[in-house]
Structure formats: structure tokens, C-alpha cells
Amino acid sequence: MTPYDQALADSEAGTVTPAHPRPTREQAERAVRTLIEFVGENPDREGLQDTPKRVVKSYEELFSGYLYDPAEILARTFEEVEEYDEIVLLRDVRFESFCEHHMLPIIGTAHVAYFPNDRVVGISKLARVIDAYARRMQIQERLTAQIAQAIETVLEPRGVAVVIESEHHCMSTRGVHKHGVSMVTTRMLGCFKEDPDRRREFYQLIGKSS
Structure with missing residues (x-):
């Protein structure tokens, strides 16, 4: 398990408290679907059907910094x-x-x-x-x-x-x-x-x- 995967697991298990309450994955996927419609696309088109799931998954990695405490990272000297x-x-x-x-x-x-x-x-x-x-x-x-x-x-x-x-x-x-x-x-x-x-x-x- 990578450090990111562990941090995400800790967050989902409730052992890490996020700075701001997080919506559910389903809510996030609905938001991405709305944005797809906003730009003029059809979210039910074959190439876009799984896009909300992919975007949310990528966001979990791209914004994974919220799962870490820099002080804890530096604690071992x-x-x-x-x-x-x-x-x-x-x-x-x-x-x-x-x-x-x-x-x-x-x-x-x-x-x-x-x-x-x-x-x-x-x-x-x-x-x-x-x-x-x-x-x-x-x-x-x-x-x-x-x-x-x-x-x-x-x-x-x-x-x-x-x-x-x-x-x-x-x-x-x-x-x-x-x-x-x-x-x-x-x-x-x-x-x-x-x-x-x-x-x-x-x-x-x-x-x-x-």
C-alpha cells in the first residue's frame, strides 16, 4: 500500500479528521456530471459514462495533501x-x-x-x-x-x-x-x-x- 493509499484509508476509516466535512463520493460524481452537462456534453454518451468516477478518483490523488499532517511527516529526526x-x-x-x-x-x-x-x-x-x-x-x-x-x-x-x-x-x-x-x-x-x-x-x- 502506497503512503497515499494508506492516508486515504485512514481518512475513510475516520482516523484522520478532514479540515472540512467531505461530501460523499456519489455527491462528487453527480457534481462532475453536472459540469459535463454545463459545457454542453451528454454525460450518458459512451465515452463519458465513467468520467465522473474517473474524475473523482483522480481528485483523490491530486488533492491528497489534505490527508497529511506535515508536522507528523517531519516528526522522526x-x-x-x-x-x-x-x-x-x-x-x-x-x-x-x-x-x-x-x-x-x-x-x-x-x-x-x-x-x-x-x-x-x-x-x-x-x-x-x-x-x-x-x-x-x-x-x-x-x-x-x-x-x-x-x-x-x-x-x-x-x-x-x-x-x-x-x-x-x-x-x-x-x-x-x-x-x-x-x-x-x-x-x-x-x-x-x-x-x-x-x-x-x-x-x-x-x-x-x-
């Missing part, structure tokens, strides 16, 4: 670091999110670093925290801040740095139709905010100028 006192960086982490205004994709890359105090966390946990917040209805500014704050709160490091670059399909596939435009957001905490040398080192490691 390691203190045997042999006095390691340099940056820990996970860069070029691809993610998919959805704009909360139009529910269209935000596709991008996250660079996440922290300067450990006396403990570190497995690198896969950093990637999972990114996904836990990305797989929700989001704006990029909040996504950036949430990732940084979760690491800051749980690990209590000397500093946290997060840079996110992404393309917003609500801008490229509708509206102004501007393709190839990327949005960049940053959040610096602790030594990365206070020490220009640390911030410069972080930007150099991700291949950017500060």
Missing part, C-alpha cells in the same frame, strides 16, 4: 550528525499543485534548504512536505511560506530557505495566454534571512544569483 554544521539542501523537486482561483495546474520546482541545529530529517520527508502542501488548492505565495514554516516549527533549525519556480496554467491556458512565464517566490528564515553570506551560498547551490 536524527541527532547523530557528527557535528554537521552546513546547509542541507534538496533542490529541483518537481511538484504539481492547483490554483485555488481557477483550479488549473501549477507545475513547478521547489528548492528547500535548512541549516540544522542539532538534528536532521530524512530527505524524502522534505519532498513529502512539499507534496503535502502542494496537493491542495493553493496560491504559490502561501505554498512557499507553509513549507518553510513547517520545517522551522518542527526541526527548529538555525535557518530555512525555500524558493519555488512554477508555471501557472490559469495564466498560460486561459486569460492572458502568456506561455513560458514562470513565477518565483521565496521565504528566508533565521540565518538565511539575517546572514547575506548564507543566503548567497544557498542561491549559488541552486544555481541562482542572490
Whole structure:
């Protein structure tokens, strides 16, 4: 069983409390059927008969971030670091999110670093925290801040740095139709905010100028 499948099972079993009451699967499928009719299609057409079920199932995965608690993801740490006192960086982490205004994709890359105090966390946990917040209805500014704050709160490091670059399909596939435009957001905490040398080192490691 994948971590997503387990989280979904926990949610359906009532061991995870959703932030907002969820409608039933049948209600969700009826909503998709209504949208199919709204765009001018026949939901009873052969190719569309199972579409409501498929869409709801895909939404369970695409928005699975609501099933996770980032603090729990980061809870297991390691203190045997042999006095390691340099940056820990996970860069070029691809993610998919959805704009909360139009529910269209935000596709991008996250660079996440922290300067450990006396403990570190497995690198896969950093990637999972990114996904836990990305797989929700989001704006990029909040996504950036949430990732940084979760690491800051749980690990209590000397500093946290997060840079996110992404393309917003609500801008490229509708509206102004501007393709190839990327949005960049940053959040610096602790030594990365206070020490220009640390911030410069972080930007150099991700291949950017500060």
C-alpha cells in the first residue's frame, strides 16, 4: 500500500479528521456530471459514462495533501550528525499543485534548504512536505511560506530557505495566454534571512544569483 493509499484509508476509516466535512463520493460524481452537462456534453454518451468516477478518483490523488499532517511527516529526526554544521539542501523537486482561483495546474520546482541545529530529517520527508502542501488548492505565495514554516516549527533549525519556480496554467491556458512565464517566490528564515553570506551560498547551490 502506497503512503497515499494508506492516508486515504485512514481518512475513510475516520482516523484522520478532514479540515472540512467531505461530501460523499456519489455527491462528487453527480457534481462532475453536472459540469459535463454545463459545457454542453451528454454525460450518458459512451465515452463519458465513467468520467465522473474517473474524475473523482483522480481528485483523490491530486488533492491528497489534505490527508497529511506535515508536522507528523517531519516528526522522526536524527541527532547523530557528527557535528554537521552546513546547509542541507534538496533542490529541483518537481511538484504539481492547483490554483485555488481557477483550479488549473501549477507545475513547478521547489528548492528547500535548512541549516540544522542539532538534528536532521530524512530527505524524502522534505519532498513529502512539499507534496503535502502542494496537493491542495493553493496560491504559490502561501505554498512557499507553509513549507518553510513547517520545517522551522518542527526541526527548529538555525535557518530555512525555500524558493519555488512554477508555471501557472490559469495564466498560460486561459486569460492572458502568456506561455513560458514562470513565477518565483521565496521565504528566508533565521540565518538565511539575517546572514547575506548564507543566503548567497544557498542561491549559488541552486544555481541562482542572490
